[in-house]
Amino acid sequence: MQNNANEVAATTKVEQSPSNFKVILNEFRKDKVAVVSLFLAVFIILAAFIGSLMFNVGGATQVNILDRYMAPGTGGYILGTDEGGRDMFKYLFFAARNSITIGISVALIIEFVGVVLGTISGYFGGLIDAVIMRLVDFWMIIPSLLVIIVLVTIIPQYNVITIILIMAAFYWMTTTRLMRSLVLSEARSEYVMASKTSGTSNFKIMFTGVLPNISSLIITDLTLTIASSIGIETALSFLGFGLPMETPSLGTLIGYASNPDLIFDRWWVWFPAVLVLLTLSLSINFVGQALRRAADSRQRRG
Numbered sequence: 001m002q003n004n005a006n007e008v009a010a011t012t013k014v015e016q017s018p019s020n021f022k023v024i025l026n027e028f029r030k031d032k033v034a035v036v037s038l039f040l041a042v043f044i045i046l047a048a049f050i051g052s053l054m055f056n057v058g059g060a061t062q063v064n065i066l067d068r069y070m071a072p073g074t075g076g077y078i079l080g081t082d083e084g085g086r087d088m089f090k091y092l093f094f095a096a097r098n099s100i101t102i103g104i105s106v107a108l109i110i111e112f113v114g115v116v117l118g119t120i121s122g123y124f125g126g127l128i129d130a131v132i133m134r135l136v137d138f139w140m141i142i143p144s145l146l147v148i149i150v151l152v153t154i155i156p157q158y159n160v161i162t163i164i165l166i167m168a169a170f171y172w173m174t175t176t177r178l179m180r181s182l183v184l185s186e187a188r189s190e191y192v193m194a195s196k197t198s199g200t201s202n203f204k205i206m207f208t209g210v211l212p213n214i215s216s217l218i219i220t221d222l223t224l225t226i227a228s229s230i231g232i233e234t235a236l237s238f239l240g241f242g243l244p245m246e247t248p249s250l251g252t253l254i255g256y257a258s259n260p261d262l263i264f265d266r267w268w269v270w271f272p273a274v275l276v277l278l279t280l281s282l283s284i285n286f287v288g289q290a291l292r293r294a295a296d297s298r299q300r301r302g
Helices: 002-015 017-030 032-054 057-061 088-124 126-140 144-154 160-169 173-186 190-197 202-213 215-239 250-258 260-265 271-295
Strands: none
Touching (some): 017 032, 032 271, 057 088, 088 173, 088 202, 088 215, 144 160, 173 202, 173 215, 202 215, 250 271
């Protein structure tokens, strides 16, 4: 009878998670800025991927010196052309798609590694926790940006996948620490103790009991990580250590602004990319902050 009661208690705790999502969703709907931001972020992401499917990448990156630096609206070019005569309207779709793809891919890898290591560290504690945390501490003191620049420089041929793996390898520690702190408090809950008493395996408790109850915070962290990953990729490309120059990227386009002659006289080369990046990053951040407030009962609007 005691075992059955413990199992019911554990099951009841897990089944409360859907209602938590409803509460968070209701709180999110009350934040009009977050709702508009979500719409803008989804619109930009869909436009980048759908638009890149409508155009041919070869045509978008094709050099035509005769159409060099044509202003927007002239020669049939909606957003003008760059120094190579490339159509900036088409080029922008592929640049946004590549930056968004890298940002989302890096964030998913970071979140997966962080959730797995953080959950194991926080749940088991002891020696396992000490080993994982010392690894995190060691990795965090490494100057990530400088090491990434060095790796990109020494790798003879790199592409989108290479950049994704390099970035993910140096930015998983913060998520690991966050997940550990969440699991540490959750692992001491009554339903976890009851599940252990009833003989439920640690693996099942962690991934069917503990994680569902912090899933809203995982989603929030993932959202914010996407925004930061897009920003990091853009910064690397702006500095010339991101994607190869022949591969479209928002950072590559924004890099044109480093030329004083282009800042005012040929603003169409870099300004649309800045506008897309700012709108997307701010929108995702507003959504992430709104989800964070909704997940915290102390910050809810009521």
